[in-house]
Amino acid sequence: MPGGEDIIGSHAACSPHRPVGVNMRRAKREFVRVCTISDVPDEGAISVVVDDLPIAIVRSQGRLYAIEDVCSHENVALSEGDVEDGTIECWLHGSRFDLATGRAIGPPATRPVPVYPIKVEDDDVYVAVPRRVRT
Numbered sequence: 001m002p003g004g005e006d007i008i009g010s011h012a013a014c015s016p017h018r019p020v021g022v023n024m025r026r027a028k029r030e031f032v033r034v035c036t037i038s039d040v041p042d043e044g045a046i047s048v049v050v051d052d053l054p055i056a057i058v059r060s061q062g063r064l065y066a067i068e069d070v071c072s073h074e075n076v077a078l079s080e081g082d083v084e085d086g087t088i089e090c091w092l093h094g095s096r097f098d099l100a101t102g103r104a105i106g107p108p109a110t111r112p113v114p115v116y117p118i119k120v121e122d123d124d125v126y127v128a129v130p131r132r133v134r135t
């Protein structure tokens, strides 16, 4: 987007992996640079870590998405799965997740995976995740 920022995606339901002792009511979001746009393959994903939170940066059909890089069924990386038509498939048991909403659209996973706001400025990709405030 010329001269501005392009915000893509939104965040979904709370994480099943929320650490004990984190007060999410006080959480704030800040965009953090995670990679360049050329780092992300077409119809593919890379894994980055922001504040100890693994995030899959995914490109599908020319759009970028940020989704937590942990399947909601078991603790495996979604970024290692196949990307197709706005979805990512978990490599272990084959559940598919909608990249825009995080919704599980195929069993055995039934719970969504959190998705996060993502934007591109020039060639840099930024993701906003809750800043965790320990209490």
Ligand code: FES
Binding pocket: 071, 072, 073, 074, 075, 076, 090, 091, 092, 093, 094, 095, 107, 108, 109
């Ligand atoms: S671990 Fe992802 S579907 Fe089972």
